[in-house]
Amino acid sequence: MRRVMGALAAAWLGVAALPALPGTAAADERRVPEATRLAARSHPAVQLVMTRYSAELTVPSVGLRDAAFRRLTREVTADVLKGEIPRDKLSIAKALVGRMGKDVDTYLRPIGPDRTVRASTTGTCTGWWVTADGYMVTGAHCVKPDEKQIATTFAKQALTDLAKRDAVNVRALLEGVRADDELNRMSAAMFAGFNAGHLRMRGLTQTTGVLQSVPGGGVDKTARELPAEVVATGESYPGKDVAVLKVGNVANLPTLELGDDRDVQVGDTLFIDGFPGTVTGNGTLSLDSRLQPTFTQGPYNAQRTTRSGVPYLQTQAPAYGGNSGGPVFGDEGRVVGILIAGLNDADGQAAQNQQLVLPVSVVKEKLRERNIRPALSPASIAYNQALDSFFQRHYKRAVPKFREVQNLYPAHPYVARYLSESQSAISAGRDETPLPAAVWLAFVGCGGVAVAGVVLLVVVVRRRRAPAPAPSGPAGPFGAPPVPQQGTPWRPPAPQGVPAPFPPPPGHRPQQSRPNGGPPTPPW
Incomplete structure (x- = not known):
């Protein structure tokens, strides 16, 4: 019995030693942070949106309001005497310009002649693909800012040179002052604010484009700008600040899945x-x-x-x-x-x-207005599946999926890098891809056959070694076989109520019986 149990235990241990079925080893999987997975999925669909504005700008020349400036000078002088402002000329100049910048129209006034320049400026925002054929979502204020916002942007960016010249003229009034960088910035900001408030624009034009990511991610000098049409806009904040763009002649773009x-x-x-x-x-x-x-x-x-x-x-x-x-x-x-x-x-x-x-x-409401149905593109579905395998270190499973993405969208900015990293990991022996299900089942089947074979072998050996069964009859003491009486040969009693056998056919010769009346015992 011990040998039987030992054989069964050995067979069972052999099956138990087979690799686990797929999914049973998830507990020891090295977890990748969710943010890492999400960033990898999101980046391909997120693009830099650039909107360029161009217009003819007219701003007046700037002059001081003398009475207001003299009053301000007296106030600053009083604060100097009180010890609230240092007595050096630079500190006094910064106090004057700082207070003027908080209320420019009180201290500055437009004077002739007007100055006209043709200027352009660019604003950047973020957009993301919602359909594989080129519909994109961004903010309404990114592509439809109000004129006050545009004027402020022009005043800060396009009229920088004018603001710097104006600042030089005002600092000339502050005799003996050697301006530092801080005073220069304060003066330029003051005049930028004045110009924004008195700016007039004519012939404003606007173009919007999507700067397509390059292979490897991001944008460089080789990046291609795709012209985009603004097909729907809401109202800038605090309204429903969402816009929909359309880029033509594209397909299989990476997209994002909308939730609830x-x-x-x-x-x-x-x-x-x-x-x-x-x-x-x-x-x-x-x-x-x-x-x-x-x-x-x-x-x-x-x-x-x-x-x-x-x-x-x-x-x-x-x-x-x-x-x-x-x-x-x-x-x-x-x-x-x-x-x-x-x-x-x-x-x-x-x-x-x-x-x-x-x-x-x-966002969904605005898309429905234009009958746009957002969905994950085939390229994104395959890419996300490949990323799942990649982060589980199942590189052999990830490689064909990454190649599928390349075939669907050759301009994909990140897939080539992941494909290269996967192939390098396989070459370095770091792949942990589990065996296919059919192989697992074959292992389990082989293990089952091995157990069955061992069991059958044990049964046969036991039958070979077992003694022939004794004839049935009254049992002797302690179960010993019965002892026949002297002079009377022992025969088994005939069963009660069982009909006699048919008589043998004519010419029948009885054959010699074998032990126990059974068939010949084969040699094992």
Whole structure:
């Protein structure tokens, strides 16, 4: 019995030692952070949107309001005597310019002649593909700002040279003052504010384009700008700040999946993808690196509603100018809103990490108006499946999927890199792809056959070694076989009520019987 149990145990251990079925080893899978997976899925569909404005600008020359300036000089002098302002000329000049900049029209006035320049400026935002054939979502204010916003942008960017010349003229009034960088910035900002308030525009034109990511991600000098048509717009914040663009002659674009407003609750984590201007416009960074999308995250703080009744979500996920129009995701990886604006503090300055997100239901409403049906493209479905395998280190399973993406969308900006990394990992022996299900079943089947064979072998051996059964009859003491009586040969009793056998046919000769009346025992 011990040998039998030992054989069965050995056979069972052999089956148990076979590799586990797919999915049974998930507990020891090395988890990749959800944000890492989500950023990898999101980046291909997120694009830099550029809107260029061009117009003929007319601004008046600038003069001082003498009476107001003399009054301001007396006020600053009094503060110097009180010890509230240092007595050096530079500190006094900064105090004068700083107070003028807070109320420019009180101290500055337009005078002739007018100055006219032809100028252009560019604004950047974030957009993302919602259909494989080129429909994109962004913010309405990104492509339809009001004229006051455009005038302010022109005054800051296109009229910089005029503002600097005006600042030089005013500093000439501050005799003996050697301006530093801070005073120069304060003076230029003051005149930029004046020019924005007195600017007149004629012949304003606008063009919008999508700067297509290059292989490897991001944008560089080789990037191609795709012209985009604005097909639908809402109203800038605090309205329904969403717009829909269309790029022609494209197919199989990577897209994002839209979720539902109910997918997130206060306290959940929100994720933002896009192109913050703080990075995009940073000249210390290389062009290709600063034009790669930025991925941030933060809590969903509260639900807000504007005075006009438009819902917004408040989040602490970091974002800056240029992120506008970018997608916002919930934990499930679906888009739950679009980034629109940042909150300001009591002084009108941008509050740190306090953003407003337009819910995805408003985005869907705008898409329905144009009969646009957002969906994951075949390229994105294959790409997401490939990423799932890649992050599980199932590189052999990921490679054919990445190649499928390349065939569907050859201009995909990231697939070539992942494909190269997967092939390198396979060559280095780091692949952990499980065996196919058919192979697993074959292993299990072989193990079952092995167990059955062992069991059969044990049964046969036991039968070979077992003694022949004794004839039935009255048992002796302790179960010993019965002892026949002297002089009377023992025969088994005939069964009661059983008919006698048929008589043998004529000429029948009885054959010699074998032990126990059974067939011949084969040699094992």
